[in-house]
Amino acid sequence: MNNGIIILDFGSQYNQLIGRRIREMEVYSEIIPFNTPLAEILAKKPAGIILSGGPSSVNAEDAHLVEKELFEAGVPVLGICYGMQLTAHLLGGKVTKGEKGEYGKAELAIVKSNALFNGVAEKSIVWMSHFDEVAEAPEGFEISAKSGVIAAMANEDKKIYTVQFHPEVTHTEEGGKMLENFVLNICKAEKNWKLTGYIERTVAEIREKVGTEKVILGLSGGVDSSVAAVLIHKAIGDQLTCIFVDTGLLRKNEGKKVMENYRVSILI
């Protein structure tokens, strides 16, 4: 990884969108599971870490947590939605179950601006999607924005910024500016990643890795294994064998369709 942004995945439906927004800034980003050991995360030498949203509650018995030392690693952190609640929970704040949760547009009012809100209008519309809420900010944190709830809090000394809303969705009017502030100004991530050439680079890497060996790929017909199949096939041709398993639980004619599609379109 080259000075990019790590996104820790807590299961939000918007996570891929966060990755995309960062790539649109020509900055490298990687989405990895929330329980990746901290040492492994830091070994990637990220310029910043984003704690994503997620469907669970920090107060649940089996809550998805991270090692608390993540906040002391000297790497800027942006907590989004569940990521903000997690920050509050782990650092001594209080997270409660909101009365009815919030889903949809809300008006954000900045009460104490910081580097995340640089150039952002004092009032703007943001997209909320949560049940729990931060009731008390941890020591060292200042509440930086409010909607009906505490909408943002930060510890600027430690470069920890958190927002309850989703800056990655277009309904958050100033979301792009906020993400840019975090990635480019706070993390100072390098703009050194471009989609162009990705296929060529990946194909070359696969070719080198596989050499003269053979590869077996489980091909479901879904996006992930299909993309993998096409790239590997480009790299090593007949050394690849794809296996599609008719589990007996597929939709009507799905198995037949998948087989036809692949034979005709990518000649695997």
Ligand SMILES: Nc1ncnc2c1ncn2[C@@H]1O[C@H](COP(=O)(O)OP(=O)(O)OP(=O)(O)O)[C@@H](O)[C@H]1O
């Ligand atoms: N019917 C199947 N036949 C062969 N391989 C399968 C089948 N179903 C799943 N797999 C393999 O298991 C992987 C994970 O399956 P999962 O259902 O979690 O899908 P996914 O992560 O959405 O990936 P995809 O987009 O390829 O379906 C798939 O990418 C594929 O490699």
